Amino acid sequence: MLAVASGKGGVGKSTVAINVALALQQMGASVGVMDADVYGPSLPLLTGVHGRPRAEERRIVPHEAAGLKLMSMGFFVTENSPVIWRGPMVHGLIRQFLTDVEWGELDYLVVDMPPGTGDAALTLTQQAPLAGALIVTTANELSLIDARKGLLMFEKVQVPVLGIVENMSYFTPPDLPDRKYYLFGQGGGRRIASELGVEFLGEVPIDPRVVEGGDKGRPIVLDAPDAPAARAFREIAGRVARKLAVLADASPPVADANITWVG
Amino acid sequence: MLAVASGKGGVGKSTVAINVALALQQMGASVGVMDADVYGPSLPLLTGVHGRPRAEERRIVPHEAAGLKLMSMGFFVTENSPVIWRGPMVHGLIRQFLTDVEWGELDYLVVDMPPGTGDAALTLTQQAPLAGALIVTTANELSLIDARKGLLMFEKVQVPVLGIVENMSYFTPPDLPDRKYYLFGQGGGRRIASELGVEFLGEVPIDPRVVEGGDKGRPIVLDAPDAPAARAFREIAGRVARKLAVLADASPPVADANITWVG
Numbered sequence: 001m002l003a004v005a006s007g008k009g010g011v012g013k014s015t016v017a018i019n020v021a022l023a024l025q026q027m028g029a030s031v032g033v034m035d036a037d038v039y040g041p042s043l044p045l046l047t048g049v050h051g052r053p054r055a056e057e058r059r060i061v062p063h064e065a066a067g068l069k070l071m072s073m074g075f076f077v078t079e080n081s082p083v084i085w086r087g088p089m090v091h092g093l094i095r096q097f098l099t100d101v102e103w104g105e106l107d108y109l110v111v112d113m114p115p116g117t118g119d120a121a122l123t124l125t126q127q128a129p130l131a132g133a134l135i136v137t138t139a140n141e142l143s144l145i146d147a148r149k150g151l152l153m154f155e156k157v158q159v160p161v162l163g164i165v166e167n168m169s170y171f172t173p174p175d176l177p178d179r180k181y182y183l184f185g186q187g188g189g190r191r192i193a194s195e196l197g198v199e200f201l202g203e204v205p206i207d208p209r210v211v212e213g214g215d216k217g218r219p220i221v222l223d224a225p226d227a228p229a230a231r232a233f234r235e236i237a238g239r240v241a242r243k244l245a246v247l248a249d250a251s252p253p254v255a256d257a258n259i260t261w262v263g
Numbered sequence: 264m265l266a267v268a269s270g271k272g273g274v275g276k277s278t279v280a281i282n283v284a285l286a287l288q289q290m291g292a293s294v295g296v297m298d299a300d301v302y303g304p305s306l307p308l309l310t311g312v313h314g315r316p317r318a319e320e321r322r323i324v325p326h327e328a329a330g331l332k333l334m335s336m337g338f339f340v341t342e343n344s345p346v347i348w349r350g351p352m353v354h355g356l357i358r359q360f361l362t363d364v365e366w367g368e369l370d371y372l373v374v375d376m377p378p379g380t381g382d383a384a385l386t387l388t389q390q391a392p393l394a395g396a397l398i399v400t401t402a403n404e405l406s407l408i409d410a411r412k413g414l415l416m417f418e419k420v421q422v423p424v425l426g427i428v429e430n431m432s433y434f435t436p437p438d439l440p441d442r443k444y445y446l447f448g449q450g451g452g453r454r455i456a457s458e459l460g461v462e463f464l465g466e467v468p469i470d471p472r473v474v475e476g477g478d479k480g481r482p483i484v485l486d487a488p489d490a491p492a493a494r495a496f497r498e499i500a501g502r503v504a505r506k507l508a509v510l511a512d513a514s515p516p517v518a519d520a521n522i523t524w525v526g
Contacts, residue, residue, distance in 0.1 A: 007303065008272055008273050008303055009271055009272020010401075014405070040271055040405075040408075042405050045405055046405075115272050115273075116272070116303055140478055141308055141477070142303075142309075142477065145303075145308065146303045171434060171444070173436065173444055181436055181471075183469055183474065184471075185471070185474055185478065208447070208448070211403045211446065211447050214405065215448065
């Protein structure tokens, strides 16, 4: 179980989660994605998959698309109704996603974490058998400060942080392929990774195609596999897979069950 | 009391809040800013103001900078400690900010709301005498969906939505001043505003100077007042002031107290 987290919302955590999940799947793994952001679920939009999942013998059957198994709070609510929930209700829902969903045999379950260090994030880090966490940030200070907080939260509950991904790093105009405009500052992700002693997993350029692809349910790894952003996601997925394998090797056999997580 | 909210985090809500507050102040008003984002307070970084506020006769004295009165959760915690709080603790803190802070006579108290529709946001909309709310979004679908949810939350608790601000709308490279690259899609904010029957208050271009200014505690309205983004913030502040004045006029005298809010 791989957590994709960010201290701050809006840094593209869900976009990174789905594209890394797809890249892992393209490497031959069986992959599930659990969208644990109960307040702002984004998996339905990003994948174009909607509607209430079936139940079979009291177990919830996840949706499937592009070879991924998908589960999201967003499959249960409509777009226009705000989910105004108090903490305890959130705990109950997350527990259900962990215990009552029929994931089957998975090599990776990618968990799109709720942003921040609030109730839902805390519950998940405490209740889910997370093998590792990947932290997404942008290069600006505010996002880096929150990324640091996210990292400390995982360390407190002893979940290994696999590394940091810097998203929306720079913009290359389509008509000026040699330019790189760093919109949120340059090198912030790399700097904080070295400061905190974790690996820097890569920078992903900002590309209107990533946004468009997300908006129409076609993540860029599928939609424009040759785009620099898609290449970046594949490289990050490769590094993540390697790090998880090393961690699994180093863990006692019992802990292995955390990585191939059976629902 | 003016709420600056967003359905989604990371759309620049705090940046909009502080720059609109400064623009209101430059128009001659006395303005306070309350950073109610307990999980990721950003006011200390954006203003360069740090440290525990004084207490006087059991009342908390807000910090002052650039003519604004400032209060933030971030003044009470250190940068590196994650605030992992359960819902009820959050309620208590927000209540204190509303009742125990010595704001003095203010024309506007700009509240930088917690993102989303979770515990903290819900508490605030229920407990604070909000005169109106401004909703910040980016142009991509995911952000717009969440903006819609935010708007519905305010409508449910009968707080008037003054309008929608689209942030990070387009990028103009400094060496190519005639180009506009729409990074997150074009026209999304305007479209959702008309769809939901609220005013579109303006689009703010993405400008590395906004990010830099925020990172070093000098908001762009102060730091580069001639930049297009600074101009956009001033126009938005003007529209907000006008709408609040109209609302105050239309309200019975008792409700006037909500706008000139005395702590």
